[in-house]
Amino acid sequence: MSVSSSSPVAASSPPIVSSPTTRKHQQNCTECKRLKRACNKGLPCDKCLKADRTCEYRDPSDDGILGPISAAKDIHSLTFGTLLDVLVNKPRVKEAVSMYFNGVNSWFTIVERATFDRDLEANWGSLKAETSVLALCMALVTYPPNQRTSKGMGDTAYPSTKAIMTLIRSKNPPSLQLLQAELLVALYEFSHSMPHQACLSLGTCLQMTKTFGWHKPDFWSPERQISKPAELKLCSILWWAIVYLDCLLNIADQDQTYTMYTPGLPWNVIIPLPENFDTPFGHDGEVQGFRDRHNDHIEGMVFPEATAACYLRDVLQHLSNPGIPNAIDSKLIIGHAKDLWSAKWQAGDRSAAVGADFLALMKLNYPGLMGMHDPMEFLMPNPSHTQAVSNTRTVIEVIHGKAGKLLQADNHPNKSSIDPCWALAMCQAALLLVWHGDDVFGDSSWRQKVTTLKMALDKVSRTWKVAEHFSTRVQIAVDHRHTGHNAKP
Numbered sequence: 001m002s003v004s005s006s007s008p009v010a011a012s013s014p015p016i017v018s019s020p021t022t023r024k025h026q027q028n029c030t031e032c033k034r035l036k037r038a039c040n041k042g043l044p045c046d047k048c049l050k051a052d053r054t055c056e057y058r059d060p061s062d063d064g065i066l067g068p069i070s071a072a073k074d075i076h077s078l079t080f081g082t083l084l085d086v087l088v089n090k091p092r093v094k095e096a097v098s099m100y101f102n103g104v105n106s107w108f109t110i111v112e113r114a115t116f117d118r119d120l121e122a123n124w125g126s127l128k129a130e131t132s133v134l135a136l137c138m139a140l141v142t143y144p145p146n147q148r149t150s151k152g153m154g155d156t157a158y159p160s161t162k163a164i165m166t167l168i169r170s171k172n173p174p175s176l177q178l179l180q181a182e183l184l185v186a187l188y189e190f191s192h193s194m195p196h197q198a199c200l201s202l203g204t205c206l207q208m209t210k211t212f213g214w215h216k217p218d219f220w221s222p223e224r225q226i227s228k229p230a231e232l233k234l235c236s237i238l239w240w241a242i243v244y245l246d247c248l249l250n251i252a253d254q255d256q257t258y259t260m261y262t263p264g265l266p267w268n269v270i271i272p273l274p275e276n277f278d279t280p281f282g283h284d285g286e287v288q289g290f291r292d293r294h295n296d297h298i299e300g301m302v303f304p305e306a307t308a309a310c311y312l313r314d315v316l317q318h319l320s321n322p323g324i325p326n327a328i329d330s331k332l333i334i335g336h337a338k339d340l341w342s343a344k345w346q347a348g349d350r351s352a353a354v355g356a357d358f359l360a361l362m363k364l365n366y367p368g369l370m371g372m373h374d375p376m377e378f379l380m381p382n383p384s385h386t387q388a389v390s391n392t393r394t395v396i397e398v399i400h401g402k403a404g405k406l407l408q409a410d411n412h413p414n415k416s417s418i419d420p421c422w423a424l425a426m427c428q429a430a431l432l433l434v435w436h437g438d439d440v441f442g443d444s445s446w447r448q449k450v451t452t453l454k455m456a457l458d459k460v461s462r463t464w465k466v467a468e469h470f471s472t473r474v475q476i477a478v479d480h481r482h483t484g485h486n487a488k489p
Contacts, residue, residue: 025057075171079129082164100138103415106347113296129168130177137184174208191420192465206261217268230298233277240306247312274303291343308356315360348417355421358395365392399429400449403456420464426453427470434477
């Protein structure tokens with residue numbers, strides 16, 4: 001739609017009430033724009049009136065949601081404007097960034113704080129699109145979704161973030177910052193019960209890694225690891241963060257319709273764990289004090305979730321295809337979990353990594369639990385079955401113990417003390433107790449433990465919405481148990 005005014009006025013036309021300069025339009029008319037001339041924005045404007053031509057103005061509403069895009073100078077200013085639309089001003093942006101680094105980034109450590117803070121401060125007002133959208137994604141995973149907006153779209157920050165990221169991808173080449181932002185979006189989507197969207201976001205992440213050349217053996221060659229340890233360490237962290245979320249999505253998918261992305265690497269490509277790059281920086285083997293005390297700099301960043309994700313991925317691969325050799329045993333995973341549990345951490349207890357270890361243990365030992373239903377086992381017990389029961393029972397006891405402490409705490413769980421992975425571990429532990437608590441584990445108090453775990457999930461759901469979904473799944477399992485229905489945990 002456009003507003004137009006014809007300069008020659010027909011004799012039959014009604015008299016003009018207002019002069020051309022009385023009413024003003026917000027932007028130049030189409031002819032002045034085309035000729036690149038000054039426009040006084042009248043109806044009609046002086047130039048069109050003098051030239052005796054039709055004066056037209058384009059209605060910004062014709063652009064719909066694309067109106068702000070056409071008005072922006074470039075993708076960088078548009079993204080920065082979107083950041084301020086959501087967070088208003090610089091103090092609010094810095095507050096969100098600080099909360100992110102003290103919260104989510106303390107266990108999903110994929111951004112180097114020192115570099116990001118320096119970039120934000122030095123280039124404020126002229127931030128690159130990738131920096132602005134990464135700050136926006138930090139706020140997205142830090143603040144709870146706003147369900148009380150008057151605009152009728154629920155959480156407005158999420159659709160704004162998704163839209164601007166699509167525009168950036170259409171304008172700019174892939175970058176590590178954009179991959180970090182996409183990972184945070186995928187984490188947000190998984191954590192707030194949007195598995196299909198999270199699946200698509202992870203697919204975008206995987207495509208970016210192919211663009212970067214990570215699926216080629218030369219990228220991870222020993223020579224490059226020596227010459228570019230910082231760059232490759234960050235790349236390793238981001239790759240294993242993708243694997244980590246990939247595994248969680250697979251386990252949380254009750255209908256098993258989600259096919260994992262990350263097992264599809266070429267046979268000759270082995271992506272090292274982040275800890276493999278620590279020796280050149282002199283942090284190898286440091287266990288005194290807080291394990292993550294150097295986390296602000298890439299040289300000292302620790303990401304134990306990578307090792308946990310590696311174990312969990314291998315276990316899931318083996319279970320989905322028994323023909324794939326299983327190189328992971330319970331002792332290896334238990335050793336990693338014990339090491340993390342005993343370490344000192346600046347924020348929380350690194351339950352995001354321990355939770356992934358526990359998920360791997362429960363999955364790895366589940367086939368052994370089923371052996372206890374064989375009547376012949378009572379005549380000649382199989383040591384592997386006995387060990388599977390012992391391992392799983394120990395894991396459930398630890399998870400139940402933390403659930404009890406969570407319920408005793410007066411405050412709501414913050415995003416550094418609890419994470420979606422631990423919520424998934426609580427769900428899996430509760431399901432195992434529902435179906436096997438009395439006959440396999442011989443636990444007379446399994447009902448009380450299931451109740452505790454479900455109550456803990458309900459409390460966590462105030463921080464991570466996906467815990468509400470897990471709690472509902474546990475309740476359905478309990479109801480089926482009472483009615484005699486059977487189901488796979």
